[in-house]
Amino acid sequence: MKRELRITSDGSPTVFSERWNQHYHSVHGAFNESMHVFISHGLKASPAQPIRILEFGMGTGINVWLTCKEAAHSQRVVYYDTLEAFPLGEDLWREIEIGEGDDQLLFEKIHELDWERENLLASSFTLRKMNADILSWQGEANHYDVIYFDAFAPSTQAELWTVEVFEMCFRVLKPGGFLVTYCAQGQVKRNMKAAGLEVKALPGPPMKRQMTRATKPIQSKEQATS
Numbered sequence: 001m002k003r004e005l006r007i008t009s010d011g012s013p014t015v016f017s018e019r020w021n022q023h024y025h026s027v028h029g030a031f032n033e034s035m036h037v038f039i040s041h042g043l044k045a046s047p048a049q050p051i052r053i054l055e056f057g058m059g060t061g062i063n064v065w066l067t068c069k070e071a072a073h074s075q076r077v078v079y080y081d082t083l084e085a086f087p088l089g090e091d092l093w094r095e096i097e098i099g100e101g102d103d104q105l106l107f108e109k110i111h112e113l114d115w116e117r118e119n120l121l122a123s124s125f126t127l128r129k130m131n132a133d134i135l136s137w138q139g140e141a142n143h144y145d146v147i148y149f150d151a152f153a154p155s156t157q158a159e160l161w162t163v164e165v166f167e168m169c170f171r172v173l174k175p176g177g178f179l180v181t182y183c184a185q186g187q188v189k190r191n192m193k194a195a196g197l198e199v200k201a202l203p204g205p206p207m208k209r210q211m212t213r214a215t216k217p218i219q220s221k222e223q224a225t226s
């Protein structure tokens with residue numbers, strides 16, 4: 001699978017995948033997009049402490065890295081599980097220059113830590129990387145506060161944006177928990193609603209009008225009428 005490092009318009013790195021003909025982030029700024037969608041509207045929007053985050057898929061590890069840095073800054077205790085079916089090879093992640101000194105060491109540690117087990121990435125940040133396919137993964141019910149839904153676009157991987165996948169998200173989210181994604185496509189939002197999620201459009205990252213937050217209701221319709 002041919003993948004290569006690219007630099008986005010805010011100067012931050014991403015990866016381009018020839019297999020999917022897709023970048024792992026917006027070319028209008030990888031950091032800008034991740035900070036807006038996942039940090040501001042994901043991590044910071046949840047009051048949970050500790051907070052349990054699930055990510056689909058890990059890719060470069062930039063979302064992990066940004067979340068870890070923000071969590072240290074705002075004294076959050078984080079349990080972060082991330083799924084990735086096609087981990088980056090060491091030759092590629094070693095090429096990624098994300099920051100200086102401790103910042104770069106933190107990024108390298110994300111990739112060096114063992115898969116399939118919980119690791120302390122930082123004093124209040126536990127990371128579990130899972131080499132698994134979103135389509136067959138069975139997570140624990142009512143477990144996560146926030147899902148970073150960061151799959152490739154539905155035009156490329158339609159199978160990851162279905163009612164069935166959002167039903168799985170519904171199941172693993174705690175009541176009141178939510179998923180966030182950069183995607184604002186109408187059919188995707190209809191699939192989220194069909195899975196029982198409450199959908200809200202939010203302002204998008206640079207060069208994108210909207211993004212989406214989908215929340216698992218605290219009380220399901222069945223409970224409310226019983």
Ligand SMILES: C[S@@+](CC[C@H](N)C(=O)[O-])C[C@H]1O[C@@H](n2cnc3c(N)ncnc32)[C@H](O)[C@@H]1O
Binds near residue numbers: 062
């Ligand atoms: C948009 S990129 C994620 C970017 C990532 N969050 C980051 O910070 O770099 C989508 C990721 O999903 C992974 N992926 C694609 N299909 C998958 C599947 N069926 N199960 C798990 N991961 C998958 C890809 O390999 C890729 O790393």
